[in-house]
Amino acid sequence: MDAKVDRPDNQDDETARTNGLWAATLDAASEGMLVTDHRGNIILVNRAYTEITGYRADEVIGMNPRVLRSGRHDEAFYDAMWSALRRDGRWQGEIWNKRRDGEIYPSWLSISSIKDTSGRITNFLGIFADISVIKQAQQQLAYLAHHDPLTGLPNRLMLMERLEHAIELARRAKSQFALMFIDLDDFKKINDSLGHDAGDALLRAVAGRMRDAVRAADTVARLGGDEFVVLLENIKGESEALCVAEKMLESVKASASMQGLSTSASIGIATFPGDGTDVAALMRNADSAMYRSKQAGRNRATAYHASFNASTCHRLELEDALRRALELEQFSLVYQPQYELSSGRITGVEALLRWQHPKLGNIAPAQFVPPAEESGDLSEIGRWVLNTACAEAMSWRRQELFDGRLAVNISIRQLECSEFVQTVKDALAGSGLPAGCLQLEITESVLLRTTGQLTKVLSALHALGVSLAVDDFGSGYSSLYHLKNLPVSTLKIDTAFVQNLPASENDKAIVRAILALGENLDLSIVAEGIENEDQRSLLINEGCRFGQGFHLYQPVTTDQLRVALAR
Numbered sequence: 057m058d059a060k061v062d063r064p065d066n067q068d069d070e071t072a073r074t075n076g077l078w079a080a081t082l083d084a085a086s087e088g089m090l091v092t093d094h095r096g097n098i099i100l101v102n103r104a105y106t107e108i109t110g111y112r113a114d115e116v117i118g119m120n121p122r123v124l125r126s127g128r129h130d131e132a133f134y135d136a137m138w139s140a141l142r143r144d145g146r147w148q149g150e151i152w153n154k155r156r157d158g159e160i161y162p163s164w165l166s167i168s169s170i171k172d173t174s175g176r177i178t179n180f181l182g183i184f185a186d187i188s189v190i191k192q193a194q195q196q197l198a199y200l201a202h203h204d205p206l207t208g209l210p211n212r213l214m215l216m217e218r219l220e221h222a223i224e225l226a227r228r229a230k231s232q233f234a235l236m237f238i239d240l241d242d243f244k245k246i247n248d249s250l251g252h253d254a255g256d257a258l259l260r261a262v263a264g265r266m267r268d269a270v271r272a273a274d275t276v277a278r279l280g281g282d283e284f285v286v287l288l289e290n291i292k293g294e295s296e297a298l299c300v301a302e303k304m305l306e307s308v309k310a311s312a313s314m315q316g317l318s319t320s321a322s323i324g325i326a327t328f329p330g331d332g333t334d335v336a337a338l339m340r341n342a343d344s345a346m347y348r349s350k351q352a353g354r355n356r357a358t359a360y361h362a363s364f365n366a367s368t369c370h371r372l373e374l375e376d377a378l379r380r381a382l383e384l385e386q387f388s389l390v391y392q393p394q395y396e397l398s399s400g401r402i403t404g405v406e407a408l409l410r411w412q413h414p415k416l417g418n419i420a421p422a423q424f425v426p427p428a429e430e431s432g433d434l435s436e437i438g439r440w441v442l443n444t445a446c447a448e449a450m451s452w453r454r455q456e457l458f459d460g461r462l463a464v465n466i467s468i469r470q471l472e473c474s475e476f477v478q479t480v481k482d483a484l485a486g487s488g489l490p491a492g493c494l495q496l497e498i499t500e501s502v503l504l505r506t507t508g509q510l511t512k513v514l515s516a517l518h519a520l521g522v523s524l525a526v527d528d529f530g531s532g533y534s535s536l537y538h539l540k541n542l543p544v545s546t547l548k549i550d551t552a553f554v555q556n557l558p559a560s561e562n563d564k565a566i567v568r569a570i571l572a573l574g575e576n577l578d579l580s581i582v583a584e585g586i587e588n589e590d591q592r593s594l595l596i597n598e599g600c601r602f603g604q605g606f607h608l609y610q611p612v613t614t615d616q617l618r619v620a621l622a623r
């Protein structure tokens with residue numbers, strides 16, 4: 057071929073190639089593109105435009121981009137867009153458009169004006185991306201940030217937002233609302249003994265039932281763990297909240313029993329504006345009311361009262377101090393003799409835990425044992441009690457001061473721990489105390505909860521030669537069935553029935569009944585809390601053989617006990 061002839065054709069080719077490249081580029085772009093004339097009528101669209109909007113080029117050429125309008129934006133929106141375009145030559149923003157099939161979608165649009173050499177607008181170029189996927193991800197993130205993944209309930213963040221909102225509304229409308237703290241009782245036990253899957257299943261079931269038990273406008277949130285919070289908007293008063301709380305207690309019990317569990321809940325209620333006018337005060341007061349429910353025996357709801365506050369501060373301080381008490385060696389044991397009523401001869405001693413805190417002073421077991429049970433700290437403390445008591449009892453034996461029984465109090469939480477039997481074995485082996493000299497005191501409520509696991513532990517202890525006593529007998533709901541079927545050897549009559557002897561006929565009858573029960577089931581009976589001679593002689597007359605109480609013996613330190621034993 058001749059190069060001279062070819063040159064002009066080459067130039068045309070070049071232009072054609074460039075145009076082709078442009079067309080290919082536009083079509084390869086993943087953003088939708090459109091070009092309009094200066095009046096805004098479409099003259100060109102690319103392939104992505106068709107893919108995103110659903111409109112073919114031939115359907116929209118000559119039309120105004122208005123066909124895409126979703127109706128979600130008002131005229132002011134478009135006016136602002138056009139005035140920015142005229143002023144700056146460009147506009148960028150998020151815009152909701154409508155696809156050909158009617159679906160509305162979010163897009164990120166940037167429009168630029170194209171001017172000729174004299175500065176007159178000849179065209180507009182619009183480039184847009186479909187951002188529905190990004191939007192969905194954003195929504196997903198916002199959802200995750202505001203919800204608890206396990207139950208799907210609102211989480212703490214969302215609860216806080218709703219609570220702020222509720223305060224604002226109630227302030228304006230001069231109305232009331234209630235904040236309810238719900239904490240499952242013994243949830244840790246379920247997690248520990250049945251596994252986290254069972255725990256999770258219970259939480260989900262409880263969440264669903266509680267959600268169903270309130271109005272749609274109310275909020276049921278999960279703060280984490282086994283803590284739920286309910287926000288009851290626009291209530292008439294506290295009694296309405298207490299009514300809902302009853303439903304919540306039922307919901308928890310029903311969900312648990314579906315899983316063969318017998319879990320209950322403790323509830324605390326704070327009402328706006330009476331019990332607090334800001335988020336912090338309402339949260340704090342609902343929490344301290346909830347704690348009251350725990351203290352009062354769980355499975356109940358308590359409405360806040362101003363007198364609770366001081367005790368809340370105290371409790372938080374207490375829990376913190378409790379965590380470190382063992383390593384700081386703040387615990388000690390005292391021993392209270394058990395004796396033969398007729399002679400006063402010491403037949404055994406009961407170890408009682410004492411906590412001496414440098415700032416908080418002497419703290420009674422009734423105050424720190426329940427929170428230590430709840431937090432799980434009691435296992436370690438209980439192990440220390442067993443080891444110490446066994447070692448000290450063995451030292452009295454070695455000195456031939458004592459050949460009676462050592463009684464140690466055990467909480468149900470310790471019994472439920474799988475290593476408990478091993479802990480007892482270790483304490484006996486470590487000290488050399490014969491198993492027959494150790495008695496474990498369990499509270500009456502243990503008899504009610506004898507699940508297979510518990511029965512196994514009690515039988516294993518019995519097999520070791522360790523004896524079992526039921527403490528505070530008569531105060532709970534005694535289950536004779538379990539009493540007969542468990543390896544129990546001793547019943548301790550609760551102080552409450554001894555206190556009002558000999559005056560109270562009723563208590564006399566109860567004591568008589570317990571003694572008869574002991575006779576029939578071949579159990580030995582110890583009367584607790586004997587404070588005077590009248591009580592002692594009445595008990596002797598009724599046929600009770602053993603007792604314990606301030607009348608003859610106060611709880612004393614190991615050194616003091618040595619002196620008493622030596623006499």
Ligand code: C2E
Binds near residue numbers: 422466607
């Ligand atoms: P408990 O096992 O029924 O212990 C008897 C409680 O009655 C002791 O109170 C004792 O000091 C008190 N007491 C003794 N004689 C009399 C009396 O004549 N009159 C009156 N009113 N009270 C008397 P304490 O030491 O405050 O212990 C309270 C409870 O704390 C115990 O009741 C027991 O359930 C629990 N506890 C004590 N030590 C331990 C421990 O090491 N582990 C566990 N899990 N619980 C413990």
Ligand code: MG
Binds near residue numbers: 497
């Ligand atoms: Mg006891």
Ligand code: MG
Binds near residue numbers: 527528548550551584
């Ligand atoms: Mg007792």
